[in-house]
Amino acid sequence: MEKDLLTIGMAQISPVWLNKKATIQKIEKTIKDAKLKKVELLVFGETFLPGYPYWVSITDGAQFDHPVQKEVHAHYARNAIVIEEGDLNSICELSRKYQIAIYLGIIERPTDRGGHSLxxxxxxxxxxxxxxxxxxKLQPTYEERLTWAPGDGNGLRVHALKSFRVGGLNCWENWMPLPRAALYGQGENLHIAVWPGSDYNTKDITRFIARESRSFVVSVSSFMKKEAIPQTIPHADYIREKAPELLSNGGSCIAGPDGEWVVPPVINSEGLLVETIDFGRVYEERQNFDPVGHYSRPDITKLHINRDRQCTVSFEGE
Known part of the structure; x- marks a missing residue:
């Protein structure tokens, strides 16, 4: 059945690092390229727009009140995405025009949390x-906590896409059993895992989640070399001096519902990777194991999810 087939594009590419406007233009070009390859679901890596905060771990980011960290962070905040102000409108318009669903990792600066935290x-x-x-992202990882705030459960949702129900998590959230279970319980059978880049992260967890959930798992990572650090950002020379030659080597891949590779991790190359998957494989592997169906015991163990969007202030009246 045509409805059972889904063509996925994995955008293993580099952002125009910490440049919101230029990275959006690169996303728009990638959407157009994906259309030519008949992609139906296009996925970008974690915080692709406008980029991952590589500088934190390589420039002693934990120094308190340090001018380098403050100035680069301020630049990061200025280039973050404010969805309420329409920053993603052009991307949404191309999605509609070409009928391509998109998972996009962003740095968000939301107005419902005051408009300053990332x-x-x-x-x-x-x-x-x-x-x-x-x-x-529920829990920023290690040094990420120096620049990102912790999120909430509002986005733990799955979505219908042809025969599939698709959901996604950011980076090390994919190691968290309960958020995974929250998506499984909503019928997820296509799991999207986004990463800043590295087969170190994707080569084991992708297959593990696929085998645990009996779902397709698509891991998408960015690719970035030191030479892609632009001169226009604060302290660019200092960051480039401290950076390794390769900041992200890729590692995008797809595992099938049996936990075996459909596309093994692709490293050391940049481009749009395209693969078609068949929903029928999900039913085959759920025959002997279904973590929230016939192989579950909700009378004994059950998960409670709080999906309220967290906010510091609430108002009553005028």
């Missing part, structure tokens, strides 16, 4: 160009 968010845009969920 969140690593995963945005799902459906094939009609409508933003259906914005998942703010």
């Amino acid at each position: 969140y690593a968010s995963l945005v799902y845009i459906d094939r009609t160009g409508v933003i259906q969920s914005v998942h703010r």
Whole structure:
């Protein structure tokens, strides 16, 4: 059945690092390229727009009140995405025009949290160009906590896409059993895992989640060399001096519902990777194991999810 087949594009590319406007233009070009390859679901890496905060770990980011860290962070904040102000409108319009669903990792600066703190968010845009969920990373990892705020459960949602139900998590969230279970329980059978880049992250967890969930798992990472650090950002020479030659080597891949590779991790190359998957494989592997169906015991163990969008202030009256 044609409805059972889904063509996925994995955008293993480099952002125009920390440049919102130029990176959006690169995303728009990638969407157009994906259309030519008949892609139906296009996925970008974690915080692709406008980029991952590599500088934190290589420039002693934990120094308190340090001018380098403050100035680079301020530049990062100025280039973050404010969805409420229409920053993603052109991307949504191309999604609608070409009928391509999109998972896009962004740095979000949301007005409902005051408009100053930054969140690593995963945005799902459906094939009609409508933003259906914005998942703010629940727990930034290690040095990421110096620049990102922790999110909430509002974006733990799955979405219908042809025969599939697709959901996604950011980077090390994929190691968290309960958020995974939250998506499984909503019928997820195509799991999207986005990463800043590295087969170190994707080569084991991708197959593990696929085997645990009996779902397809698509891991998408960015690719970035030191030479892609632009001169226009604050302290560019200092960051480039401290950076390794390769900041992200890629590692994008797809595992099938049996946990075996459909596309093994692709490293050391930049480009749009395209593969078609068949929903029928999900039913085959659910025959002997289904973590929230016939192989579950909700009478004994059950998960409670708080999907309220967290906010510091609430108002009553005028």
